[in-house]
Amino acid sequence: MLGNDVVDLKLAKQQIRWNTKAFQQKVLHPKEMNQYNSSPLSYNDFWKIWSIKETAYKAHQRNKNHRPKFNPFDFLVEINSSTSSKVILDNYEYNIISFVTDKYIYSYTASNDVYSVQNFDLNLKNTFYNEGLKRQYLNNRVIKNEYGIPFLLENNKAVPISITHHGSYFAYLR
Amino acid sequence: MKKEDITIELKQIIEPYVQNQVAFENMTAETSFISDLEINSAHLVDIILDVEDKFDIRIENEEMEQMTTVGASIEIIQNKVS
Numbered sequence: 001m002l003g004n005d006v007v008d009l010k011l012a013k014q015q016i017r018w019n020t021k022a023f024q025q026k027v028l029h030p031k032e033m034n035q036y037n038s039s040p041l042s043y044n045d046f047w048k049i050w051s052i053k054e055t056a057y058k059a060h061q062r063n064k065n066h067r068p069k070f071n072p073f074d075f076l077v078e079i080n081s082s083t084s085s086k087v088i089l090d091n092y093e094y095n096i097i098s099f100v101t102d103k104y105i106y107s108y109t110a111s112n113d114v115y116s117v118q119n120f121d122l123n124l125k126n127t128f129y130n131e132g133l134k135r136q137y138l139n140n141r142v143i144k145n146e147y148g149i150p151f152l153l154e155n156n157k158a159v160p161i162s163i164t165h166h167g168s169y170f171a172y173l174r
Numbered sequence: 175m176k177k178e179d180i181t182i183e184l185k186q187i188i189e190p191y192v193q194n195q196v197a198f199e200n201m202t203a204e205t206s207f208i209s210d211l212e213i214n215s216a217h218l219v220d221i222i223l224d225v226e227d228k229f230d231i232r233i234e235n236e237e238m239e240q241m242t243t244v245g246a247s248i249e250i251i252q253n254k255v256s
Contacts, residue, residue, distance in 0.1 A: 015216050017223065026219045026238065054215065068208060070218050071239040148209045166214070 001094055002160050002174070003059030004108035004116060005051040008167025012047055019043070027053070027072045035079060044105070048098055051107040052077050056087035056094045058162050059109050063092055067147050084110075099124070104169050108162075118171035135165055138172065175255045180229075180248050187224045191217040203245025218242075229255050 017023040024033070024040045027050065033039050041049070053075040060075075061068070078086045087094040098107040099122050108116050114126065121129040141153045142161065151158035152174060162173040185201070192198045193212035197205060207213045207221070222233050222241065231254040233241070241247045 012216070015220070017220065018216075022223055023219055026222055026235075050216065068206065068242045069239045070215070070242050071235070073235045074239075144209075148206075 001059040001092075001109040001111060002062055002114060002162045003055040003057065003094070003096075004106070004162045004164045004171055004173040005054035005058070006107075006118075006164045006166050006169040006171055007047045007051050007105045008169050009043075009047065009102065009104055011167030012043075018046060029073055029076055032077055044100060048100055048105050048107070049077050049079075051105050052085050052087065052096050052098060054164075055096050055107040055109060056089070059094050060089055060092060061147070062149050062160065062162075064090070065145070065147060065149065097124070104166075106164075106169070106171060108171075108173050114173055116171055116173045118169070120169055120171075133170055135163075135170055138163065175229075175252065177248060177252060180251050180255070181244075183228055184225070184244065184247060184251070187228060188213065188221055191220060201244055203243065203248070205244045207242055207244075225251060231255060 019040050021040050024046065032049065036045060053072050056075045074089060075087050080086060083097055083099065085096050085098065087096065095110050096107050097110040098105060104120060106118065106122065116127045117130055117133060118127065119131060119133040138152065142150050143153060143158060144150050150161050150163055152161040159174060164171050188211065191213045194210065197210040205211060207218060208215060222238055226233055229251055231251065237250045241250060
C-alpha cells in the first residue's frame with residue numbers, strides 16, 4: 001500500500017465553505033460524523049479526516065488500478081488514536097499515520113517497507129526531512145499510467161511512488 | 175437544456191478553481207478536472223455544490239463519483255435537468 005496526502009492549513013482556508021454541513025456531507029459518511037461531538041467538524045478534525053481519505057484513495061486506486069473517481073464517501077475512516085487510523089474497503093485494510101501541526105496535516109500509509117521524504121520535519125521512523133525538496137526534482141523522473149497513477153523512473157525501472165503537494169508543503173512516499 | 179448551454183454554465187463554475195489555464199482554454203469532453211485542469215481535489219466539492227445551486231439539482235454520491243471529467247459532468251447534469 002502506498003498513499004500520502006498533505007494539507008497546508010493556511011491554504012485550506014481558501015475553502016470558504018469547509019464548515020458548512022452541505023460541504024461536509026459530500027465528504028463524510030454519517031457514521032463518521034457520529035464519531036465527533038460537533039457537527040460540522042472543527043477545522044483540524046475535518047482536514048485530518050480529509051487527508052486520511054485522500055491517502056486511502058491513492059493507495060486503493062493503485063491496488064485496484066481503476067480510473068479516477070471522486071468517492072470520499074466510500075473511505076470510512078476509523079480513528080484509533082490521535083495519530084493512527086484505519087480504512088477498510090473491498091477487503092483491503094489501510095493503516096494510516098497522521099501528523100498534525102498548526103501549519104499542516106500529513107497522512108501516509110504506515111508500513112515498514114516504505115519511507116517518506118518531505119520538505120518538513122516529522123521526526124518519525126522511515127521519514128526523511130529534506131528542506132530544499134522541490135516538486136521539480138521529481139518532475140522529469142515521474143511517469144503516470146493510463147489512470148494517472150505515478151511511478152518513479154529509477155535504473156530503468158518504474159518504482160511505485162505517491163506524491164503530495166499542497167501550498168508550501170511537498171512530500172513523496174515510496 | 176442544451177448541451178452547449180450546460181457547457182457554458184459549467185465553464186463559469188469551474189474557472190475560479192482552474193490552475194492550468196492552457197488546459198482550460200483547450201477543454202474537451204475528456205478533460206479531467208484533477209489531472210488536466212489541476213483543480214485541487216477539495217475544490218471538486220465546491221464545484222459539485224455550485225452545480226447543485228446553479229442548475230437547482232441534487233447530485234447523489236454515486237453520480238459525484240463519476241464527475242471527474244467535463245464530459246461526464248455535462249452528461250450527469252443533462253440527465254437531471256432534462
